[in-house]
Amino acid sequence: MKGFQFAGIRAGIKKKDQKDLALIYSDSPAVAAALFTRNKVVAAPVILGREKIKKGLCRAVLVNSGNANCFTGERGIEDARACSGLVAKGLDIPEDQVLVSSTGVIGAYLPMEKFDAGIPELIQALSENHMDDFAEAILTTDTRRKMVTETGSIQGKAFSITGIAKGSGMIRPDMATMLAFVLTDAKIEKEDLTAILTAVNERTFNRITVDGDTSTNDTLLALANGKSGALIHDPESKAVFQTVLEKVCQQLSKMIVRDGEGATKLVQIIVKGAKTKEDAFKASEAIAHSNLVKTAIYGEDPNWGRITAAAGRSGARVVTEKMDLYFDDQPLVLKGQWLGPDVEKEIARLMKKEEIFITLDLNLGQETDGFWFCDFSENYVKINAEYRS
């Protein structure tokens, strides 16, 4: 995409021999909108970011992995400020147009000497062709890069939206739930970008879960440099833009879940027929977060008792004798009646697939909601028991 350059290098912040410092540079001031974690314990870069985003303009985004710069007090804020200062100086741009993001271990101070040495090298490496490096350098326990581009057009003018994300653990729907950067060459005002980003976030990143924990650093940032000339302003163009943005964010969301720590399967739960929207949300959220459901899916066991029991404890209105449960289009329970061992064996075979679709129809109303989530394997435990060692 025209006007954006990228870099990703190894600065030595991570113990392992992996890239850990990344930069996006916009060659003109881009309109910026961002959503941050709702955790009350927030990292220094989020505290700074909330301030800086108010102006709505951004030239550069510095991201480090390996250290979250969280629970680091005043010194953490000073460190984050020093980082953006180094970027601003190196690129000769205003410091308040440099955003910083950090992800990694909580509670350690940033190793500033690595940033002193790394940032000039990073700026040297900037190129339109280095998006892969950026996408790699922001990863933590992720096993793969997460990038996607979609295009649309407004009155004959084509525009693109590219999304780059990281996220694998500490994922739950209580805000952006990871780091994600969305870049577009469309032309859009800050207020409109914020509104559309918020709506799309609610339907995508806020409907995925890996393990039910919310990060202290979650950030979803969108930059629009306007270079395509495609103007997003009237309702019709906003709808087009929102559709394309949702495609990008939906794909990134699913990539995050698919790459969930220890995950072997990607699962969608849809709860329909709920009396209220809130009931549909509560029931689907409880199922997507249940360790018992997730371990059963890992075991390829259609243990529908755990699914219905999770709905039952969720606080949503449910009536046992009204529930229908489907895997793909195959019913396993109808009106609270189990369809028997032969049907269940068939469904156990369906569960050998890598993508599993579960629908619970409460048959109490018209409302629907749903989540993408992953199964739960021994590997999740292994990854998280040994994370800092």
Added chain:
Amino acid sequence: MKGFQFAGIRAGIKKKDQKDLALIYSDSPAVAAALFTRNKVVAAPVILGREKIKKGLCRAVLVNSGNANCFTGERGIEDARACSGLVAKGLDIPEDQVLVSSTGVIGAYLPMEKFDAGIPELIQALSENHMDDFAEAILTTDTRRKMVTETGSIQGKAFSITGIAKGSGMIRPDMATMLAFVLTDAKIEKEDLTAILTAVNERTFNRITVDGDTSTNDTLLALANGKSGALIHDPESKAVFQTVLEKVCQQLSKMIVRDGEGATKLVQIIVKGAKTKEDAFKASEAIAHSNLVKTAIYGEDPNWGRITAAAGRSGARVVTEKMDLYFDDQPLVLKGQWLGPDVEKEIARLMKKEEIFITLDLNLGQETDGFWFCDFSENYVKINAEYRS
């Protein structure tokens, strides 16, 4: 304890060669109080039990493991009724004084032929000395029996309270969270027994978690046969009785957590200095349920960032710069400041113990709450992925 007899046999309900049918018999009608699961999906024995307990008298309790008799519709209720009928007939007591409890797989019908054959054998086996057999036959994924007896005295008259419980997975504080049977020879009225049981339950079984799921069958049942002559009626005697009952239930609660599926450590989290009771509850509940906290404890890693982050997302009021965090009496974070790698290494050594005590002081008020929970190992996943196979 005088007046109660027990039996536990293998009736063939479980696939494995294990005891699975159990009976308590009171030789006189005992005053009965019970608390049941708050899950909206409830098992047939709970539906029946809620009705029967209203009369407040009980002569016998039949318990089977291996099958929860849940999501079994009308047939499940008929089956549960047939079971209590068999017990009533065999013991020549009123059917409405026979309670039944089931625990095990959800969604399969009870194998009635096993009950037809097993119940007469069970009645034959009744003896004051067979409490061990009873405690063994009610287990599912538990690895050990859970029994405890405490005594007290009222105006020179000694009384005993014995508790027997099962529970290892699907444990969270949203009611009794397992099966537990409490027997006493104290003399107490139904209303008083219910009130004291409810208060004690809130402070014990409602403050433990293994995996955050709530069973469809949870039942806490208390029977008082009055044989000791110790009368619980005035405030003083009620206080004595409540203290003894709390000792019993507290020990059973800790036994359940210690025997949690895959657990290697028993952990207590206390959140103090909260602005409100609800804040203390929310923060401690979020920490006790966090998979990231639980896997870190399994890894003997004092990953305090995960603990404070869980408090931060809990909805409780927290201020990063005010938080103090202790392991045993050793601070690791004071006023939001990490005390450094040397202190952390010392605490990592503390974490090698089997019991770990964590205190988070929010320094915002006077309220305290807490939970007992366990760590989270690969074995939890293994047990639950393979549960039905």
